[in-house]
Amino acid sequence: xxxxxxxxxxxxxxxxxxxxxxxxxxxxxxxxxxxxxxxxxxxxxxxxxxxxxxxxxxxxxxxxxxxxxxxxxxxxxxxxxxxxxxxxxxxxxxxxxxxxxxxxxxxxxxxxxxxxxxxxxxxxxxxxxxxxxxxxxxxxxxxxxxxxxxxxxxxxxxxxxxxxxxxxxxxxxxxxxxxxxxxxxxxxxxxxxxxxxxxxxxxxxxxxxxxxxxxxxxxxxxxxxxxxxxxxxxxxxxxxxxxxxxxxxxxxxxxxxxxxxxxxxxxxxxxxxxxxxxxxxxxxxxxxxxxxxxxxxxxx
Amino acid sequence: xxxxxxxxxxxxxxxxxxxxxxxxxxxxxxxxxxxxxxxxxxxxxxxxxxxxxxxxxxxxxxxxxxxxxxxxxxxxxxxxxxxxxxxxxxxxxxxxxxxxxxxxxxxxxxxxxxxxxxxxxxxxxxxxxxxxxxxxxxxxxxxxxxxxxxxxxxxxxxxxxxxxxxxxxxxxxxxxxxxxxxxxxxxxxxxxxxxxxxxxxxxxxxxxxxxxxxxxxxxxxxxxxxxxxxxxxxxxxxxxxxxxxxxxxxxxxxxxxxxxxxxxxxxxxxxxxxxx
Numbered sequence: 158x159x160x161x162x163x164x165x166x167x168x169x170x171x172x173x174x175x176x177x178x179x180x181x182x183x184x185x186x187x188x189x190x191x192x193x194x195x196x197x198x199x200x201x202x203x204x205x206x207x208x209x210x211x212x213x214x215x216x217x218x219x220x221x222x223x224x225x226x227x228x229x230x231x232x233x234x235x236x237x238x239x240x241x242x243x244x245x246x247x248x249x250x251x252x253x254x255x256x257x258x259x260x261x262x263x264x265x266x267x268x269x270x271x272x273x274x275x276x277x278x279x280x281x282x283x284x285x286x287x288x289x290x291x292x293x294x295x296x297x298x299x300x301x302x303x304x305x306x307x308x309x310x311x312x313x314x315x316x317x318x319x320x321x322x323x324x325x326x327x328x329x330x331x332x333x334x335x336x337x338x339x340x341x342x343x344x345x346x347x348x349x350x351x352x353x354x355x356x357x358x359x360x361x362x363x364x365x366x367x368x369x370x371x372x373x374x375x376x377x378x379x380x381x382x383x384x385x386x387x388x389x390x391x392x393x394x395x396x397x398x399x400x401x402x403x404x405x406x407x408x409x410x411x412x413x414x415x416x417x418x419x420x421x422x423x424x425x426x427x428x429x430x431x432x433x434x435x436x437x438x439x440x441x442x443x444x445x446x447x448x449x450x451x452x453x454x455x456x457x
Numbered sequence: 458x459x460x461x462x463x464x465x466x467x468x469x470x471x472x473x474x475x476x477x478x479x480x481x482x483x484x485x486x487x488x489x490x491x492x493x494x495x496x497x498x499x500x501x502x503x504x505x506x507x508x509x510x511x512x513x514x515x516x517x518x519x520x521x522x523x524x525x526x527x528x529x530x531x532x533x534x535x536x537x538x539x540x541x542x543x544x545x546x547x548x549x550x551x552x553x554x555x556x557x558x559x560x561x562x563x564x565x566x567x568x569x570x571x572x573x574x575x576x577x578x579x580x581x582x583x584x585x586x587x588x589x590x591x592x593x594x595x596x597x598x599x600x601x602x603x604x605x606x607x608x609x610x611x612x613x614x615x616x617x618x619x620x621x622x623x624x625x626x627x628x629x630x631x632x633x634x635x636x637x638x639x640x641x642x643x644x645x646x647x648x649x650x651x652x653x654x655x656x657x658x659x660x661x662x663x664x665x666x667x668x669x670x671x672x673x674x675x676x677x678x679x680x681x682x683x684x685x686x687x688x689x690x691x692x693x694x695x696x697x698x699x700x701x702x703x704x705x706x707x708x709x710x711x712x713x714x715x716x717x718x719x720x721x722x723x724x725x726x727x728x729x730x731x732x733x
Contacts (some may be wrong), residue, residue, distance in 0.1 A: 211549050213733040234553050242549035248542030252474055264463045266548040315549075449592075 163188055164313045164344035165210060170219035172205055179205040181368035187344040194355055195348040196448055197365035203348040204245055207315050211242060224312065239265045241306035245317040247298050251291030255282055255301050256292055262305045280304045281330060296327045303331065314338060314345045332358055354443035362444065364451050372451045383450045385442035386415035391428050392436035401431065460552040461560040468564020478572050481526055485576025489515055493584040508581055508595035512602050516682040519606045520675050522614040524638055530565050531617025532634035534727055536537055536627050545733055559726045562618055569610045577603050605681050608713045612674040615720035622728040642675050674716040681709045
């Protein structure tokens with residue numbers, strides 16, 4: 158089966174729960190090999206959006222296309238073998254062992270369980286694979302859940318808050334695997350609160366608030382949209398001979414100034430011309446700060 | 458392997474592992490044995506095969522127990538998996554909701570059938586062995602009893618699935634399942650009996666009674682057992698009633714199958730439209 162459409166395509170999708178618009182006129186688009194972060198507070202509509210893409214719920218209006226199919230139709234049910242999903246609350250069957258769990262899900266995707274041991278060691282739970290999932294720690298359950306999402310080389314990965322409550326080692330492993338898959342051309346949609354950690358990973362971020370999309374773009378676009386000040390810090394060899402009016406002194410030989418994204422280059426040139434400059438630090442606002450800025454701006 | 462088969466396999470393995478099959482088998486076998494040995498005491502002089510008498514008492518017992526076991530198996534099947542979050546993951550796989558419903562139901566049905574077959578079967582063999590004679594003729598009605606019990610269980614499984622697909626919380630499903638069980642197995646018959654006594658046959662004719670009984674899978678099971686074998690009806694002291702029952706075994710079987718198919722189809726329809 159060849160799939161022509163883009164992996165995920167949403168157009169003006171609205172989903173209501175009673176009077177509440179859980180998702181409100183959201184359009185989004187994912188290309189192969191793109192890792193997109195879905196950010197927003199609890200209840201902003203992240204999980205609802207993922208459920209719409211999976212076809213667990215249907216939108217009131219708008220169109221959803223996943224691998225060219227409308228979720229919830231029999232054709233979409235077949236194309237789901239190309240989707241890997243990691244739910245927000247990892248729920249596996251506690252009486253099954255890790256091996257059995259993965260074998261069960263592999264069979265459902267029409268795969269032979271032959272490749273499972275490799276997958277289990279890839280996520281680092283090969284040692285515990287013969288134990289019952291009920292006795293697993295949260296990190297181990299999350300790793301096993303990640304393994305099931307990776308079954309059968311998916312074309313789309315939907316990861317709903319995958320790293321919440323994970324130890325740093327699991328987190329690093331997790332990012333490593335996601336990066337690898339992205340490079341292989343998998344379209345990845347990742348919902349999270351931990352934006353800062355994903356800066357190097359994300360090609361694009363979408364920020365949701367009360368079901369509406371309030372920002373969408375790659376990091377530099379978001380930076381421009383957020384218009385948060387950039388911080389420049391300089392260190393001088395000796396205390397300056399004349400006062401530096403635009404700079405604020407933070408130590409004997411250290412100065413700091415804030416400027417907007419637009420004035421960044423001009424400010425850097427000006428800093429370069431200061432006599433006796435021996436070091437320069439440039440501090441961009443992180444994803445977390447931009448995220449806070451976007452939400453704050455909407456509230457105002 | 459089709460997704461339905463994979464799910465059936467998983468359900469059966471789960472119920473073997475969590476000792477459901479074992480517990481139900483033991484329960485049914487012990488009750489069948491105690492009824493068989495106690496019930497056969499007074500028949501010593503009448504020279505009746507112990508198995509035949511046991512069928513009568515067992516059918517009265519099964520009518521309470523089998524539906525209860527079926528309800529306990531099924532009430533959690535849909536709402537429980539939704540509640541725990543395993544359903545969302547399952548449905549992200551290339552499986553349709555009809556297949557999920559069919560797979561789980563058939564898996565539970567296999568569990569219940571296995572336990573009934575083993576439990577009653579073991580008891581039947583033990584009873585005959587204890588009496589030192591093997592009478593193949595008595596196995597006919599006994600086999601029918603097992604088959605009818607499985608059908609009864611299936612219809613209550615289907616009702617349990619319907620409840621499980623309808624409600625939002627597991628506690629509600631549990632309460633409703635027990636309520637439906639109580640109503641169909643205990644209350645409806647008592648109310649009907651009261652009405653019949655008060656009515657003295659003025660309004661409710663035999664024909665009307667037949668129809669009324671069809672609206673309850675437990676009553677259909679009772680009729681199926683009583684009319685299935687004339688000896689049984691006689692020993693059950695119900696020869697009179699079964700004389701009035703004009704429904705053929707075929708009709709009863711058909712109605713019992715409807716009691717399985719309709720709730721299950723409805724459950725599947727409800728589940729298919731449900732937002733997760």
